[in-house]
Amino acid sequence: MRKSTAQEDLLRGIWRENPVLVQVLGLCPTLAVTNTVENSLVMGIATFAVLLGSSFFVSLFKRFIPNEIRISVYILIIATFVTVAEMCLEALVPEVHKALGAFIALIVVNCIILGRQEAFAAKNTVWRSVLDAIGSGLGFILAMLMMGSLREVIGYGTFLGIPLFGDSYEPWVVMILPPGGFLTLGVILLTLGYVEERRRANRVSAMSAQERA
Amino acid sequence: MMSELVWIFFSAMVVNNFTLVLFLGLCAFMGVSSRVETALRMGAANIFVLVLTSISAWALNRFVLEAAPYLRIISFIIVIASLVQIVEMVIKKVSPTLFRQLGIYLPLITTNCAILGLAIFQTNRGYGFWEGLFFALGAGAGLTLALVLMASIRESTEFSDVPSIAKGTGLVLIIAGSLSLAFMGFAGLLSGGA
Numbered sequence: 001m002r003k004s005t006a007q008e009d010l011l012r013g014i015w016r017e018n019p020v021l022v023q024v025l026g027l028c029p030t031l032a033v034t035n036t037v038e039n040s041l042v043m044g045i046a047t048f049a050v051l052l053g054s055s056f057f058v059s060l061f062k063r064f065i066p067n068e069i070r071i072s073v074y075i076l077i078i079a080t081f082v083t084v085a086e087m088c089l090e091a092l093v094p095e096v097h098k099a100l101g102a103f104i105a106l107i108v109v110n111c112i113i114l115g116r117q118e119a120f121a122a123k124n125t126v127w128r129s130v131l132d133a134i135g136s137g138l139g140f141i142l143a144m145l146m147m148g149s150l151r152e153v154i155g156y157g158t159f160l161g162i163p164l165f166g167d168s169y170e171p172w173v174v175m176i177l178p179p180g181g182f183l184t185l186g187v188i189l190l191t192l193g194y195v196e197e198r199r200r201a202n203r204v205s206a207m208s209a210q211e212r213a
Numbered sequence: 214m215m216s217e218l219v220w221i222f223f224s225a226m227v228v229n230n231f232t233l234v235l236f237l238g239l240c241a242f243m244g245v246s247s248r249v250e251t252a253l254r255m256g257a258a259n260i261f262v263l264v265l266t267s268i269s270a271w272a273l274n275r276f277v278l279e280a281a282p283y284l285r286i287i288s289f290i291i292v293i294a295s296l297v298q299i300v301e302m303v304i305k306k307v308s309p310t311l312f313r314q315l316g317i318y319l320p321l322i323t324t325n326c327a328i329l330g331l332a333i334f335q336t337n338r339g340y341g342f343w344e345g346l347f348f349a350l351g352a353g354a355g356l357t358l359a360l361v362l363m364a365s366i367r368e369s370t371e372f373s374d375v376p377s378i379a380k381g382t383g384l385v386l387i388i389a390g391s392l393s394l395a396f397m398g399f400a401g402l403l404s405g406g407a
Contacts (some may be wrong), residue, residue, distance in 0.1 A: 024243070024382050028326045032236040072294055079287040086286070102333040105286050111240055111324040178234045179394040186386030193378035 009128050013135030019112040020143035021192060026112040030147060031181035033103050040148025041141070042096045046104060048137030051113050053081040055133035058121040062183045065122075074117045075108065077173050082107045112140060150184050151175045217357060218347045221340075225351030231327050233360040233393040238327030243385060244249055245318065252364035255318050256357025260350065262322050263331055265296055267349035270332035271342050289332045297322055327356060363391060 004012070004138030019025050031048065034040045052157060057077050058065075065073045086104045089097045097104065109115070116136050121129040157165045173179050231237045238259070243381060245255045269292050278285055301319050304311045312319075331352055335345045366388055375384060 025240075027239040027243070028236050028369060072227070072291075075290055075294060076287065077289050083286050085282060087283070102337060105333050106237075106326050106330055108286060108290055109329050174394070177397060178236065179390045179397060181236065182386050182390030182393050186383050186390055189383040189386060190378055193383055197378055 001056055006128060008210060009131040010135045013132065013137070013139040014142065014179075015139065018139040018143060019115075019136050020140060021146075021188065023115075024189075026110045026140065027185075028106060028108060029103055030143060031178075031185060033100055034144055034147035034151055034181060034184075035155065035176040036152045037145065037148040039096060039099055040144040042089065043100060043103065044137075044141035044144040046089060047107055047110060047113070047140055048134075050078060050081040050085050050107050051116060051137045052130065052133045053084075053141075054078045054113060055116060055121040055129045056126060059115045059126045059129035062122050070122065071114070071118070074114060074122075078113055078117075080110050112136060138183055141182060146188060147181070147184055149189075151180055155180060218343060220393060221344055222347045222351035222354075223402075225348050226355040226358065226401060227396065230355040230359055230396050231352050231397075232328070232356055233389065233396045237330040238325050241318075241327075242363065242389070246363040246385075247367050248359050249361055249364045249368060251318075252360040253357065254314055256360050258322060259316050259325070259327065259356050260353030261329060262293075262300065263349040263353045263356075264346065265300065266328050266332055267335060267345040268342075269296060270335055271340075271345045274336055277365065283332075285336065289329060293328055293332070297364065298403055299303055310344070327352065351357070359392070360385055363389065366392075 013019060017023060020027075020030050026047075029043050033043045054074070054077050058074055082105065086097075089100070089104060096136070116133060120132045133165065149159065152160075153164060154172050157163060157169040157171050172180075175184065225231070229235055232239065232242050241255060241259075245251050267274070270289060273288055273292060278288065282400075297320065301312075331349060335348055340348055363385075368384070368389075370384070
């Protein structure tokens with residue numbers, strides 16, 4: 001396999017290998033806290049910060065971490081950053097901290113973070129691991145915002161608390177209830193699958209047209 | 214006292230079902246819900262670890278963490294990881310058959326958010342020993358119920374003719390959405406009685 005460039009490390013996680021939309025990892029927070037844009041954004045930023053910090057330290061200390069207990073060491077590093085993140089959120093945005101509740105602590109077991117440590121930070125230089133973490137973290141924030149905006153706009157008729165449709169709009173309560181989380185992500189994945197299939201079909205027909213010509 | 218414990222059990226099992234209402238343990242839910250038999254085994258392994266976690270989380274909260282609450286997340290995750298490791302070794306020694314049957318699912322439980330979630334919910338709600346135990350049993354029963362329901366549906370959709378874009382996760386999510394919608398019906402069950 002050829003070595004990827006720094007630019008690829010950064011861009012890969014945002015769209016082409018988006019942790020949520022393509023790899024379908026980290027579903028707990030994606031579904032549980034995306035009922036408003038504000039909650040989704042705060043959760044996304046907290047996860048981004050934890051991922052960045054953990055990737056930096058894991059790649060920095062990779063020579064000193066014994067192979068047999070590496071997963072436990074990664075989890076310890078991640079848990080430390082989650083504790084820091086939880087304290088920061090409690091101090092900075094107390095209402096959102098209360099709304100997110102146990103899900104902040106559950107960033108520890110978010111498979112995206114452990115996955116990036118095991119798949120990338122443990123084998124690559126500090127600089128490239130940081131780029132990779134920024135890419136995946138941005139990809140996660142992007143997916144959270146997609147979910148959060150869809151659910152808040154349809155479920156409450158607002159965006160970041162600002163009413164969009166006027167008084168006559170009847171909110172779809174189901175979108176902010178748990179089933180709405182499953183259905184929204186399901187519809188997003190189906191749409192992406194449809195777009196991907198169309199693109200592939202176009203490419204095939206373009207190729208056969210070239211052959212005929 | 215007894216009725217309160219029963220309430221906690223049913224609340225964790227159906228009204229606040231860990232998988233379909235609180236979204237905990239979704240990785241396992243997506244990963245091992247294609248066969249009813251494996252779903253049952255995974256559920257059994259989960260119940261076992263949940264009960265042990267509940268007991269150790271109670272002990273940690275009672276005897277250790279009062280002095281240092283900021284160590285909560287770190288100590289919970291270490292205890293869960295080592296607990297799963299020990300359980301794995303014990304089962305391997307005592308009953309190799311069961312160990313083979315559980316297979317990869319046992320170590321995977323460490324990163325299952327339902328386990329850490331249980332420990333944290335239990336702490337936040339201030340549950341005592343028995344309350345925690347019934348909470349863990351209810352949560353485990355709920356996880357198993359959701360897994361088996363999902364697996365039965367997926368087994369019967371296997372040969373049905375779905376559009377090609379819906380094959381895989383998209384379809385599973387939509388099915389989970391409808392299941393979750395069905396579970397919302399339980400919400401009125403307990404609030405009326407209590």
